[in-house]
Amino acid sequence: MPLFLDSVLLFGRALRQAGLETSLEQTLSFARALDLVEVGDREQVFYAARSFLVCRREDLPVFESVFNRFWLGIEDKPTAQQLPLAPRHDLRKDRKLSVTYLSARAAASDTEVQVADRHGTYSAEEILRRRDFSRLTPEELDEVQRLIRDTTWQVSRRRTRRLIPARRGAHVHLRRMLRDAAKFGGIPPGLRFRDRKIKQRPLVLLADISGSMEKYSRLVLQFFFSAAQKLDEVESFVFGTRLTRVTAQLRQRNVDRALEDAANEIVDWSGGTRIGESLALFNRQWGRRVLRRGAVVVIVSDGWERGDVSVLEREMRSLYHRCYRLIWLNPYVGQKGYEPRVAGMAAALGYIDDFLPIHNLRSLRSLSRHLGELPSRRTRLPVSRAATNLL
Amino acid sequence: MFDSIDDTIEELSHLSYITDKGLATSLFLALEMERALFLEGEPGVGKTEVAKVLSTAFDTPLIRLQCYEGLDINQAVYEWNYPRQLLEIQARRDASGGLEHVTDDIFGEDFLLKRPLLKAIDQSHEKAPVLLIDELDRADEEFESFLLELLSDFQVTIPEIGTLEAEHKPVTIITSNRTREIHDALKRRCVYHWIDYPSLEKETEIVRHKVPGLSDRLTRRVVAFVQDVRRQDLYKLPGVSETLDWAEALTHLGTENLDLETVKTTLGFLLKNQDDVDKLRDRAAGLLREA
Numbered sequence: 001m002p003l004f005l006d007s008v009l010l011f012g013r014a015l016r017q018a019g020l021e022t023s024l025e026q027t028l029s030f031a032r033a034l035d036l037v038e039v040g041d042r043e044q045v046f047y048a049a050r051s052f053l054v055c056r057r058e059d060l061p062v063f064e065s066v067f068n069r070f071w072l073g074i075e076d077k078p079t080a081q082q083l084p085l086a087p088r089h090d091l092r093k094d095r096k097l098s099v100t101y102l103s104a105r106a107a108a109s110d111t112e113v114q115v116a117d118r119h120g121t122y123s124a125e126e127i128l129r130r131r132d133f134s135r136l137t138p139e140e141l142d143e144v145q146r147l148i149r150d151t152t153w154q155v156s157r158r159r160t161r162r163l164i165p166a167r168r169g170a171h172v173h174l175r176r177m178l179r180d181a182a183k184f185g186g187i188p189p190g191l192r193f194r195d196r197k198i199k200q201r202p203l204v205l206l207a208d209i210s211g212s213m214e215k216y217s218r219l220v221l222q223f224f225f226s227a228a229q230k231l232d233e234v235e236s237f238v239f240g241t242r243l244t245r246v247t248a249q250l251r252q253r254n255v256d257r258a259l260e261d262a263a264n265e266i267v268d269w270s271g272g273t274r275i276g277e278s279l280a281l282f283n284r285q286w287g288r289r290v291l292r293r294g295a296v297v298v299i300v301s302d303g304w305e306r307g308d309v310s311v312l313e314r315e316m317r318s319l320y321h322r323c324y325r326l327i328w329l330n331p332y333v334g335q336k337g338y339e340p341r342v343a344g345m346a347a348a349l350g351y352i353d354d355f356l357p358i359h360n361l362r363s364l365r366s367l368s369r370h371l372g373e374l375p376s377r378r379t380r381l382p383v384s385r386a387a388t389n390l391l
Numbered sequence: 392m393f394d395s396i397d398d399t400i401e402e403l404s405h406l407s408y409i410t411d412k413g414l415a416t417s418l419f420l421a422l423e424m425e426r427a428l429f430l431e432g433e434p435g436v437g438k439t440e441v442a443k444v445l446s447t448a449f450d451t452p453l454i455r456l457q458c459y460e461g462l463d464i465n466q467a468v469y470e471w472n473y474p475r476q477l478l479e480i481q482a483r484r485d486a487s488g489g490l491e492h493v494t495d496d497i498f499g500e501d502f503l504l505k506r507p508l509l510k511a512i513d514q515s516h517e518k519a520p521v522l523l524i525d526e527l528d529r530a531d532e533e534f535e536s537f538l539l540e541l542l543s544d545f546q547v548t549i550p551e552i553g554t555l556e557a558e559h560k561p562v563t564i565i566t567s568n569r570t571r572e573i574h575d576a577l578k579r580r581c582v583y584h585w586i587d588y589p590s591l592e593k594e595t596e597i598v599r600h601k602v603p604g605l606s607d608r609l610t611r612r613v614v615a616f617v618q619d620v621r622r623q624d625l626y627k628l629p630g631v632s633e634t635l636d637w638a639e640a641l642t643h644l645g646t647e648n649l650d651l652e653t654v655k656t657t658l659g660f661l662l663k664n665q666d667d668v669d670k671l672r673d674r675a676a677g678l679l680r681e682a
Binding site: 161163 | 396412413415416417419420421423424426429431459460461463465471473476477480483484493494497498531533568569570571572575578579581582583584585624626666
């Protein structure tokens with residue numbers, strides 16, 4: 001029996017309690033490895049444990065602190081790297097606040113509460129489709145959320161470089177032909193082909209959840225959830241003053257749990273906006289990992305930038321050149337007389353393929369159609385025309 | 392194989408590969424326990440180099456599989472030699488004048504083309520070869536699941552021939568630049584190690600070993616400068632290989648002192664992104680003063 005097996009198993013459990021996905025098999029490998037290192041040498045034991053028990057870079061700091069606590073009894077001292085908690089951080093404790101925020105807000109502004117027709121006759125649904133998200137009553141909100149969840153999503157596809165057998169194709173499938181030939185006395189009975197496999201493009205969603213977007217952000221998350229459920233390879237991020245990745249949370253099946261977990265993950269609900277800095281963080285930390293193989297990027301924001309506009313412009317340029325198509329959804333595009341004059345929006349416009357509205361259900365539906373048939377950039381419409389076309 | 396962790400560090404340093412205790416521990420254990428070593432890290436920190444230096448240290452062949460999208464079994468494991476098969480069928484038919492036995496054994500080992508993974512488990516090796524699966528993140532998920540199978544028992548099944556098994560399990564190094572997440576199931580079967588950028592002392596030692604032509608003083612200046620550059624907010628930070636390229640370029644220029652002019656003209660060796668170059672041009676003077 002390996003040395004210290006009991007302690008090693010307990011350590012494995014401590015890691016799992018801290019949120020690492022350490023398997024029993026990994027733990028046992030570590031136990032075996034202890035026979036090979038000098039157990040008196042703290043460093044060797046630490047590195048051996050790390051080699052077997054962690055397999056993601058993100059997990060390294062957690063691992064280190066659990067290791068210290070478990071084996072050395074050292075508690076982490078608060079370090080300078082821990083960010084001070086902003087007052088609004090307390091929002092996290094009150095889970096209901098962010099989740100029920102919209103309905104509470106809608107109720108306050110509408111003194112006459114309309115009773116929406118839940119059976120959704122055609123006209124009622126049509127009205128709902130055109131109604132701006134910011135003017136929904138609580139009942140309508142429920143209905144709209146249901147409709148968003150039921151939306152079917154499709155993202156345009158691309159030809160991969162993997163070859164698969166096909167009825168017709170650009171490549172002759174020699175292996176199949178020779179196997180056929182072996183059966184038919186050396187003469188292949190006909191041509192067989194291979195062709196490139198076709199796959200959905202990765203979709204990257206980035207939503208602005210700052211104060212100016214708060215009327216829309218809840219529904220945008222619904223939209224993200226619905227896309228994450230129905231498509232492969234969806235990455236979701238939200239940002240206000242900083243960037244949060246909510247991909248894992250939105251993959252959960254249960255919508256309420258998914259949205260609640262995502263909401264809890266976000267520290268800066270309805271704060272200020274630093275679009276440029278958030279995109280900079282995205283480009284550096286995540287760009288290389290999620291913008292691959294012809295990804296389609298969708299940004300939802302009103303373009304109300306509180307930070308440096310030149311940063312926003314630089315990061316948009318960088319993002320634009322790294323994806324197949326860059327779509328910007330702005331709730332105010334739908335409104336009469338809106339022009340993208342906000343400094344941030346104006347700076348970003350030059351690097352956007354499609355500038356589309358997202359203020360009501362109808363605009364979401366046309367977005368879902370649009371995503372399914374994205375043309376290549378060569379056929380890109382001038383931004384202003386593209387925007388007015390889809391109003 | 393190596394005797395201990397310290398021995399690993401020392402043996403590798405004889406071959407000009409400077410490593411720290413973390414990597415040495417992972418490597419030592421991977422070798423002892425016959426596991427694959429999964430190396431992740433930014434480009435240019437010396438992941439591929441580990442495999443090369445191991446093959447020199449053990450004096451065994453290095454078998455390299457470069458990954459790319461669409462990499463399939465035909466490219467990675469084996470392929471049939473179709474032209475030869477066709478010629479053989481033709482020749483036999485001419486000889487016998489009939490269709491009898493013309494296709495016997497055309498799916499035999501004589502017609503098999505061995506690709507890197509099959510070569511690695513080939514029985515003809517006298518001792519374990521080093522198998523390098525480079526930039527796994529570039530391959531697609533389909534290949535990843537195949538690899539998961541291979542790593543568990545190092546055997547390959549070819550329907551027409553049967554199952555081939557390695558006599559000596561190859562020393563396997565897998566690298567990834569993290570352009571996408573590799574599935575945890577694969578990483579859990581391996582010994583995982585994240586290679587960070589080296590510390591100032593380590594990097595100085597590396598440059599000294601690899602670019603002996605550079606004076607001691609200049610080596611220190613160059614490394615200090617690069618370490619400062621890594622603290623800047625850039626799209627792509629320079630790796631150790633960029634440091635080495637730059638250091639070598641400076642020896643060719645006969646540089647004796649690292650001045651602003653030299654830095655500005657040779658910045659292309661360190662930074663490969665125009666935005667980064669522009670940004671650093673403005674800050675170079677300040678960084679030089681600190682370095």
